[in-house]
Amino acid sequence: MQINRRDFLKKAGIAGVSLIAGGMLYKVFKGDDIISVTDQSNVNTRWAMLIDMKKCAGKPDCTDCIFACNKGHNVPEIADIRREIKWIWKADFESVFPENTNEYTDASVRSQNVIVACNHCENPPCVRVCPVGATWKRADGIVMMDHHRCIGCRYCMAACPYGSRSFNWKDPRRILSRNDINAEYPVRTKGVVEKCNFCAERIDTGKQPLCVEACTERAILFGNIADSGSEIRRALKGKHVLRRKAELGTNPEIYYLI
């Protein structure tokens, strides 16, 4: 068979492109597109949180953790609930765990406040859908946001099954008062998505997250769940814990002790 240079280049080009595209698709189907998702065997750090709801319920009006987070991360306070920015907040038990509520559940339990934030899922749907890689998962499990790359398409908000993501509908700099801005942490611009980052900036310097530090009841425990000797693993031992919408397979890293 005769083959000239032009035909060869054409065929080689088609083969090359199909190989690359095929490889990409294969990764997506296997789930390898989400960094270090499938292989957890050699991960030695996985940050997780255990929230003790009994301890938290002891002080129903307390907002120490929320306040500390908002202040530390320059989260603006917005009155219009439709446009709120929320990193960590309270919601009632019934709406956080609808599948764990039945018609005989006490009203007091139903309305009990539960602390919610980004779950830093092991299989984060938000990371999978982001068209620009502006949200990604670190090797230690923290789901991060790059506010400079985000195009504001809000696909991650549609993908998150927990409503953990907020969009800057307006410029947050106009809402934050100048004196309250924490210069240590960047202020966002309008038109980008944001969420809890497990205080990655503090973890990396060996500190605990702000919410953990702020809680006087010690209701939030933070630690390395991959380490069998860690405090969080000891606290989990023999306990029945809940995770939000565990049936979706996202594997949230926030555990609730009821």
Next chain:
Amino acid sequence: MLEKVLTGKKHYWMLIGGLLALMIPGIFFYVKQIQEGLAVTGMSRDVSWGLYISQFTFLVGVAASAVVVVIPYYLHNIKQFGRLVILGEFLAVSAVFMCLLFIFADMGQPFRILNVLLYPSPNSLMFWDTVALLGYLVLNLVIAWTALSAEYKGVPVPGWITPLIYLSIPWAISIHTVTAFLYAGLPGRPLWLTSIMGARFIASAFASGPSLLILLCLIVRKYTSFDPGIPQLKAVARIVIYALIINLFFIILEFFTAYYSGIPSHRHSLEYLYFGLTGNGSLVWFMRISLVLGVAGLAGLLFQSKRENTTLLTVSLIAVFFSVWLDKGLGLVVGGFIPTPFESITEYSPAITEIAVSLSIFAVGFLILTMLYKIVITIRVSNEG
């Protein structure tokens, strides 16, 4: 050929002027949106996509439906569709163009949109959708323009275009499948998490898109001296009938699974859309009207086939078009967000900004369409006359 858009009769210039005028308010509102942020829209933390993304979704269907005239003509060699093919492809071009504008209008940081190409993310369906839409735009523009040039010069269509035409057929199916995948792969949105989403998108697209094409051809027939041919249009209307029946059937399937299984999360969104949930139901009447229009349009299309005049055909097609528009261009996207992941309800209604900007984008699309159709018609009329 392009010079044909510069000459025309009074009607042509009035249409161009009207579309330009329709664009103006949206431009002002868009500038405001850029300055203030998306807070000027009706969208919220809970319903984070609204009218813009809905229109995008609907118009991808209109674009994909060009294949309904391409397949019979190029694959089955049914010559009578020859008068419609280029019109269908140009409709696809303008629809894809509107899709891209709607995505752009929805961005929080529109000036960063090239990040999609700078950081290609094959794990995101949005990336594939961008690739598919841009490719489809180029394919249709090249194919239709080349075929029209050949017609203009009175020479046969060049052979190199054939593989592109064959490529455009699966490509059309793929743009709408990928658009359905945008929704159908998200774990926390039960309304969208259905495997017939892709099939339903294509069925509803093949009902609404060709309806619009026939309506446009009827307008062309009435106001210009080019006649696309009533038998041809009626043949396309038969395709609309089949697609519409399949689409209505798929709606029944969705209801069956959600209600017979009784799984609350699967039922809730449908309940919100068609009956109202815990006293909230701002879309209920739109969705019911959509169903009524769909069924009425189907009946009308079945009865019109034996009639000489085109009144019933026209009315039925308008009904079908708006039926699908209400369903896909309004209810589907918004309904997916209701109830919220916390089982609460935040309702959505578009703000004046979104309506004005959307009208502007439609005006841009129809301006492009008008100019492309002007070229086709001028060439055909002078060739035939």
